Every structure is written in structure tokens, then in C-alpha cells.
Amino acid sequence: MAGILIFAETDAGAILPNFWEQVAAARTLAPQLGSVSVAALGWQIKTDEALRSGAEAVYVLEDERLTEPWPDAHLSALESLCHELHPAMIVMPRTTLGMEVAARLAFRLGGALAQDAMTLQLADDALTITRPVAGGAASATVRLNRAPWIVVPRSGAFTPAEPGAEASAKVVSVQPSISDAALKTRCVSRARQEGETISLERARVIISGGRGLDGPEPFQLLHRIADAIGGAVGASRPPCDSGWVPTSYQIGLTGKMVSPEVYIAVGISGATQHTTGCSSARTIVAINTDKDAPIFRMATYGVVGDWKEVLPAFHAALADRG
Amino acid sequence: MRIIVCIKQVFDPLTPVNALTIDSDRKKILGSAYTPPVINGYDEQALEAALRIKENWPGGECEIVALSLGERFKLDVMKKALAVGADELVLVDDAAFDTADSVFIARALAAAIHRLGGADLVLCGRQASDWDNAQAPLLLGEMLGWPCLTLARRVEVRNGRVEVERVLSDGSQVMESNLPAVVTVTSELGELRFPPARARLQVARRRPKEMTLKELNVEIGSPAAEVIDVSLLKVERECQYIGGANGAEAGRRLAETLIDAGLISPNGG
Ligand SMILES: Cc1cc2nc3c(=O)[nH]c(=O)nc-3n(C[C@H](O)[C@H](O)[C@H](O)COP(=O)(O)OP(=O)(O)OC[C@H]3O[C@@H](n4cnc5c(N)ncnc54)[C@H](O)[C@@H]3O)c2cc1C
Ligand SMILES: Nc1ncnc2c1ncn2[C@@H]1O[C@H](COP(=O)(O)O)[C@@H](O)[C@H]1O
Numbered sequence: 001m002a003g004i005l006i007f008a009e010t011d012a013g014a015i016l017p018n019f020w021e022q023v024a025a026a027r028t029l030a031p032q033l034g035s036v037s038v039a040a041l042g043w044q045i046k047t048d049e050a051l052r053s054g055a056e057a058v059y060v061l062e063d064e065r066l067t068e069p070w071p072d073a074h075l076s077a078l079e080s081l082c083h084e085l086h087p088a089m090i091v092m093p094r095t096t097l098g099m100e101v102a103a104r105l106a107f108r109l110g111g112a113l114a115q116d117a118m119t120l121q122l123a124d125d126a127l128t129i130t131r132p133v134a135g136g137a138a139s140a141t142v143r144l145n146r147a148p149w150i151v152v153p154r155s156g157a158f159t160p161a162e163p164g165a166e167a168s169a170k171v172v173s174v175q176p177s178i179s180d181a182a183l184k185t186r187c188v189s190r191a192r193q194e195g196e197t198i199s200l201e202r203a204r205v206i207i208s209g210g211r212g213l214d215g216p217e218p219f220q221l222l223h224r225i226a227d228a229i230g231g232a233v234g235a236s237r238p239p240c241d242s243g244w245v246p247t248s249y250q251i252g253l254t255g256k257m258v259s260p261e262v263y264i265a266v267g268i269s270g271a272t273q274h275t276t277g278c279s280s281a282r283t284i285v286a287i288n289t290d291k292d293a294p295i296f297r298m299a300t301y302g303v304v305g306d307w308k309e310v311l312p313a314f315h316a317a318l319a320d321r322g
Numbered sequence: 323m324r325i326i327v328c329i330k331q332v333f334d335p336l337t338p339v340n341a342l343t344i345d346s347d348r349k350k351i352l353g354s355a356y357t358p359p360v361i362n363g364y365d366e367q368a369l370e371a372a373l374r375i376k377e378n379w380p381g382g383e384c385e386i387v388a389l390s391l392g393e394r395f396k397l398d399v400m401k402k403a404l405a406v407g408a409d410e411l412v413l414v415d416d417a418a419f420d421t422a423d424s425v426f427i428a429r430a431l432a433a434a435i436h437r438l439g440g441a442d443l444v445l446c447g448r449q450a451s452d453w454d455n456a457q458a459p460l461l462l463g464e465m466l467g468w469p470c471l472t473l474a475r476r477v478e479v480r481n482g483r484v485e486v487e488r489v490l491s492d493g494s495q496v497m498e499s500n501l502p503a504v505v506t507v508t509s510e511l512g513e514l515r516f517p518p519a520r521a522r523l524q525v526a527r528r529r530p531k532e533m534t535l536k537e538l539n540v541e542i543g544s545p546a547a548e549v550i551d552v553s554l555l556k557v558e559r560e561c562q563y564i565g566g567a568n569g570a571e572a573g574r575r576l577a578e579t580l581i582d583a584g585l586i587s588p589n590g591g
Contacts, residue, residue: 069490070497071472096490100472103460107425112546115455132555133422133453134351137339140422140453141551145544184469188485188496205586230590241509247489253454254508256491262585271336273451279557283585285576286561294338302561303576309569310576317577322588 001147003034005087007078008050008058009069009098010042015050017201018093020160023053025120025153026091027161032122033088038169039081041074041176043067051167058169059085061176068187069097075104076182081174082109082148089127089149094257102150112144116154127151135253136276155257156280193248200251205231205262206278208251209239212267212288212307216244221311222266228318234258234278236268252277266307270295287311323384323479325372326441328431328459329365329403331392333357335451339556348551350420351452359396361403364447366514368507371477372445373407373515385409387438391419391430397530404525405517411528412438416535422453423545428461433538435466441502443484448473448506459506469499475510 004026008015026036035056040047043064050058059081065073074097082090082105092102099115106113114120117129118139127144131154200206207222207229219233226233234256235249251258252274263281268274270286270293278284279298286299287310296302303310333342333353341354353359361369369388376384387410388403395413403411414434419427435441449456463470474486475494485498489508564579566572580586 068495071470096473099456100460103424103457104464104470106546107461107464113457114547115457128550133552134342135335135451135454136555137337137342138344138351138552138554140549142422143548143550144546145548146546185471185497185499188498190493190495192493228588228590229586231586237509241512247494247510248492254448262580272339273335275557284559285580287573287576296561298557298559299561300559301576301579302563303565303569303572304563305569305572310573313570313573314577317574318581318586318588321578321581 001086001088003085003087004030004036004089004091005082005085006036006038006055006091007093007098007101008038008040009093009095010040010045013042013044013046015040015046016093016095017160018095018098018155019050019053020162021153021155021158022091022093023161024158025117025151028120029089029122037085039078041066041077047171048167049163051169051171052163052165053161053169054164055169057172059172059174061174063176063178065178066176068190070185070187071097071100071104072183072185073178075101076178077176078105079108080177088147089151092150092152094152094155099152102152106150109148109150110146111148111150112146114142114144114149114151117151118154118157120151132276135271135273136279137272156259193246200232200234200256200258203232203258203260205229205264206234206258206260207231207264207266208234208236208268208278209266210236210268211238213239213244218307219245221315225311225315225318228315228322236274265295266311268295269293270298323375323379323443324387324441325375325384325443325445326387326389326435326438327365327369327372327403327408328444328446329369329388329390329400330362330447330450331359331390331395331400332362332450332452334360335363339554342554344552344554348553349549351552359399361399362447362450364449364507364509367509367511368445368447369403369406369408370514371474371507371511375477375479376407387412387441389431389434389438390414391416391427391434393417393420400530401525401528402517404528405521406515411530412533413530414533414535414538418535418542421545422455422549423547424455424457424461425546426540426542428458428465429540430535430538431458431462432465433540434533437533437537443479443501444504445477446504446506448508459504463504466504468502468504470504471497471499472506473508474505475508477505477507
């Protein structure tokens with residue numbers, strides 16, 4: 001076993017942006033583990049960017065069954081590739097598909113899994129990682145006793161690498177091996193949410209609403225404010241579970257991990273499972289009726305008050321100064 | 323139709339960090355002595371999914387067994403499964419289950435399911451809130467050789483197949499498989515129903531079925547991934563409170579403060 005393999009997940013042929021964080025994570029151990037290669041799985045894949053990642057080789061596995069995030073199909077293709085390449089470490093994206101395939105792949109390859117790795121350290125033939133646990137309330141140091149090590153870097157933990165000037169990697173086309181027996185599940189249909197105006201992951205300012213908003217309508221005010229300041233709208237879990245906003249709005253452990261300059265939390269109590277997804281924001285602003293809400297313990301600015309009074313005035317003040 | 327729902331007793335995930343403690347070996351999080359444990363939230367939702375299937379089952383011949391591996395069970399907490407309508411509660415009590423090793427847990431779950439006579443459907447939560455592993459059900463599927471469908475907000479069983487609508491970060495996907503299968507449930511499915519008062523009284527007299535780790539015949543082996551240290555993450559920032567005669571004034575001042583500090587720009591910049 002040697003070298004590092006990065007699983008590049010694709011959507012509509014394009015490699016997901018997570019890839020550059022995976023490259024950054026892989027590079028921290030490349031001096032010890034040897035060459036980095038990429039396995040891009042999907043259908044009609046645009047490989048140009050991956051070729052500029054500094055990887056030695058980009059294995060391109062194209063199959064129509066790899067169009068959707070179908071765990072069985074991706075797992076089967078990736079497992080066979082690993083049996084050929086014997087990588088010592090496999091770096092997976094922190095996505096729905098990536099996390100699921102990672103756990104099952106670790107089991108099949110007889111290796112060990114590290115979810116949500118913040119740091120990676122290799123010494124005496126063991127990989128040791130740190131990861132947040134208990135919704136971000138604690139940090140655990142985990143030693144991976146068996147190789148290969150399947151690592152899922154935590155979003156935001158590794159500064160994304162930049163594509164290089166040269167497309168230096170060699171392309172290796174591989175016919176993915178996906179046996180019918182491996183496909184125990186079937187995809188029936190797929191629905192996509194309509195495009196968000198500004199993606200949460202890239203927004204400079206995010207204004208999020210929580211259960212305290214008490215319904216879908218107040219999110220319209222959040223949208224007007226976001227439009228005024230060029231930001232995006234997010235939410236804690238309850239508004240998503242209640243259908244006030246689409247699930248794609250959810251920020252936190254089981255939602256999106258964001259790191260805007262400014263994060264404004266309205267009617268959000270500040271449970272660790274939520275704040276673990278926004279704690280890297282440079283400035284956190286909290287608006288909450290409960291002065292003891294935990295969100296104030298991590299906020300830079302806070303207003304103890306009812307959003308019904310605070311937010312309309314906040315919005316009006318923007319217009320006055322605009 | 324036989325459904326086994328895997329439920330885990332965990333410390334309350336809403337316990338503030340300041341109230342949590344770590345054990346003396348610095349390898350486990352102990353929760354708080356003042357907050358009772360709970361059934362893992364997603365597992366309650368898995369139970370709700372099972373109850374909905376049972377409700378719509380033709381002839382009502384659908385059995386729900388709640389299964390938990392753990393230690394120091396709080397019976398009044400775990401019996402909630404019976405109060406809401408599970409037919410049986412099976413507890414396997416052993417200190418070995420207080421571990422972050424999902425491979426061991428999945429092996430023990432597989433063995434327990436086998437000993438219970440198997441199932442048509444195993445429902446799990448998407449992840450347990452103590453270690454946030456999100457692995458046991460996936461490994462269980464691998465070990466049993468069953469299909470595994472994850473992150474379901476809707477679970478329907480018909481004609482020997484299970485269909486789920488799974489939540490993706492940018493939408494959803496409908497997937498299906500034959501039975502038997504493992505399915506994990508996410509919070510979008512909805513909250514577990516409230517147990518009727520009468521049922522809560524009735525279950526006080528009922529006993530869970532007990533099994534031992536020994537009966538399961540699984541070895542504890544050395545974990546592939548081993549927790550060697552745990553520390554609490556306490557983040558504290560100094561909050562600058564912005565007030566006013568009323569909420570509206572505070573709101574206006576907040577906007578001005580943020581603009582003046584260059585943090586937001588009123589013209590979308
Ligand atoms: C394993 C796991 C994963 C999870 N993943 C996530 C996740 O990814 N994202 C997430 O958000 N949560 C997640 N959760 C849930 C999390 O634990 C909390 O339950 C959730 O974040 C609470 O949302 P909230 O703050 O909106 O609601 P609440 O905790 O109910 O807080 C509502 C707040 O609104 C305030 N309020 C009420 N009325 C007003 C008003 N008129 N004006 C101003 N303030 C008002 C209240 O004082 C209160 O502080 C997860 C939980 C678990 C166990
Ligand atoms: N000790 C346990 N007893 C019963 N079910 C469990 C146990 N541990 C995990 N599970 C199930 O597996 C799911 C995922 O757990 P985990 O992989 O630990 O995050 C949980 O939501 C439960 O449904």
C-alpha cells in the first residue's frame with residue numbers, strides 16, 4: 001500500500017468544489033505517503049481542473065450509472081479501483097455520497113475510517129486525526145490502527161488548494177467495474193431544488209432564521225435584508241424540518257458548513273450542532289429574546305429582543321444609509 | 323412484516339458544553355449528571371417511521387421491535403418506545419457498548435437481529451448524537467449483505483419492496499430496494515408522536531426483554547479506529563450588546579454599528 005487516492009465526486013460532469021479541500025488535505029501527507037492520484041467518477045466528466053491539481057494521475061471512471069449520487073454504484077466502482085491501486089490513504093469529500101461511501105469502503109477494504117478530520121498526523125505507521133464529536137461540543141483524537149485510511153476532511157478545516165498553471169496529470173481512462181450484484185438499491189427519480197441566488201458556502205454575509213421565526217413568512221424579510229446587503233439566507237434545522245424553507249438552507253452538523261465574514265442568527269438558540277456549522281464566521285451577530293441563549297456566548301454583537309421589532313428597523317436603517 | 327428499530331440511549335445533545343464532563347481516561351464524554359439521557363433523536367424518528375408503516379399495514383400484522391445496545395439504561399427513558407406503540411423492547415446491557423467503535427456495534431446489532439429471528443426491515447437513525455459517527459447502519463447493511471438506503475424522510479413498504487425519499491443537500495432522490503433492507507431516517511421525516519397518557523401508565527408494568535453480550539457471541543477485538551483522547555471545546559467570545567429604548571431602536575443601532583464597522587454594506591457590496 002502506497003500513495004494517496006482522492007475521490008473526486010462530480011455533479012453533471014463537474015468536479016465538486018470540495019475537491020480542492022481534499023487536495024489540500026492530501027498534500028499534508030504526500031511527503032510521507034508518496035504520490036497523489038485522483039479518481040473522478042461520473043458521467044461525461046470535465047477533467048481539466050483535476051489535471052491541474054498537481055496529482056500524478058487522474059483516473060476517469062465514466063458510466064451512466066454514476067450520474068446520480070447512487071452509493072452502491074460509486075462504492076462498487078471505487079472498491080475495484082482500490083483493489084488495483086492499493087492506496088494507503090483515500091480522501092473522500094464531505095458530502096452525502098462521500099461520507100456514506102467512505103464508511104462502507106473502509107469496511108470492505110479492511111481499513112479504518114476518519115470522518116470529519118480537522119488535522120492529520122502520521123507517525124509510527126499510524127494515522128492520527130482530530131475530529132469534532134458530540135455536535136461540536138468536544139474534540140476527539142482518533143488513531144486509525146488499520147490501513148488503508150479512509151479520510152473525510154471536515155469542511156473548512158483545510159484551506160482549498162489552488163489549481164496549478166499546468167495540466168500535469170496523466171489521464172487514465174478506466175472502465176468502471178460495477179457488477180449487477182453490487183447494485184442492491186435502485187434510483188427511481190431525482191428532484192433538484194431551484195438554484196439559490198447566492199450559494200451559502202460562498203456568501204460573505206449570511207442571515208439565518210431559526211425556530212424563533214415561528215413560520216415561513218418572516219423568511220421573506222430575511223431575504224429582503226439579504227438582498228440589501230448582498231448576502232444569503234440560511235436556517236437552523238427546525239425551519240427546514242417544518243418545511244418553512246427548503247432543506248438546502250440548513251446550516252450545521254447535518255447541513256452546510258459555512259464560513260462567511262458575518263453570520264447573523266435570528267431566533268436561533270445556538271445549539272452546538274448548529275453553531276459547529278458557522279463558528280468559523282469572523283463576526284457572529286445574534287438577535288434573540290432570551291438573554292441566556294447560548295448563541296450570545298459566541299456572538300460578537302448581540303441584541304436581546306424580539307425580531308418582530310428589531311428586524312424591520314434594521315432593514316429600514318439599511319435603506320436610510322444606502 | 324417485522325420491523326426492528328435500532329435505538330440508542332445517549333446523553334441529551336442539548337446539554338450545554340459547560341455542563342458536560344469527560345471521564346478520567348479522557349476517552350469518553352459523560353454528559354451531565356443533572357440532565358437525564360434521551361433516546362437518540364433520529365432513532366425516535368426511525369420509530370415514528372415504523373409506526374406509520376404499521377398503521378397502514380393491511381390486516382395490522384406488523385410487529386415492531388425496538389432494540390438497544392447500551393449500559394446503565396434508564397428504563398423510563400427507553401420504555402417510551404413501548405409507550406408510543408412498539409410491540410417489544412429488547413435491551414442488551416453491557417459496559418462494552420459504551421464505545422465509539424461502530425464496527426463492534428454493528429456486529430453486535432447484526433448478531434442481536436439474528437438472535438431475534440431476523441427482520442424484514444431494520445430502521446435506524448442517520449447518526450447518533452454522541453459520537454456523530456453515522457456508520458453503524460451502513461456497516462450493518464454490509465455485514466448482513468442487505469441493501470442500505472439512507473437519509474429517508476419518507477419510508478414506504480409495499481409488495482416486498484421498500485421505497486424511500488432521501489434528502490440530498492440540493493434536493494431529494496427516490497430510491498428503492500427489495501426487503502430485507504436497512505434504512506436510516508433523517509429529521510425531515512418528522513417528530514415521534516407523543517405517547518398517550520394511558521399508554522405511559524400501562525408500560526410502567528411491562529418489562530423489556532433482556533439479552534447479554536455473551537449470548538450474542540461477538541468478540542470485542544481491537545478497534546480499527548480508536549479514540550485516544552477527548553477534550554471539550556468551549557468557545558467564548560465577548561459579546562457587545564446593543565440596546566435601545568425599544569427593539570426598533572436596537573435594530574437600527576445594530577445596522578449602523580455593522581455598517582460603521584465595515585462589516586456589511588447597505589448597497590449590497
Ligand atoms: C445529531 C444532530 C444533528 C443536528 N444537526 C443540526 C444542524 O445541522 N443544524 C441545526 O441547526 N440543528 C441541528 N440539530 C438540532 C440542534 O440540536 C437544535 O435543536 C437546533 O439547532 C435548534 O434550532 P433553533 O435554535 O432554531 O431552535 P430553538 O433551540 O428552539 O431556539 C429558538 C430560539 O428563538 C428564540 N426566539 C423565540 N421567539 C423569538 C422572537 N420573537 N425573537 C427573537 N428570538 C426569539 C428563543 O429564545 C430561542 O433561543 C442537530 C441535532 C442533532 C442531535
Ligand atoms: N448502541 C446502539 N444500540 C442501538 N442502535 C444503535 C446503537 N448505536 C448506533 N445505533 C443505530 O445506528 C444509528 C447510527 O449510529 P452511529 O453510527 O453511532 O452514528 C443510530 O441512529 C441507531 O439507529
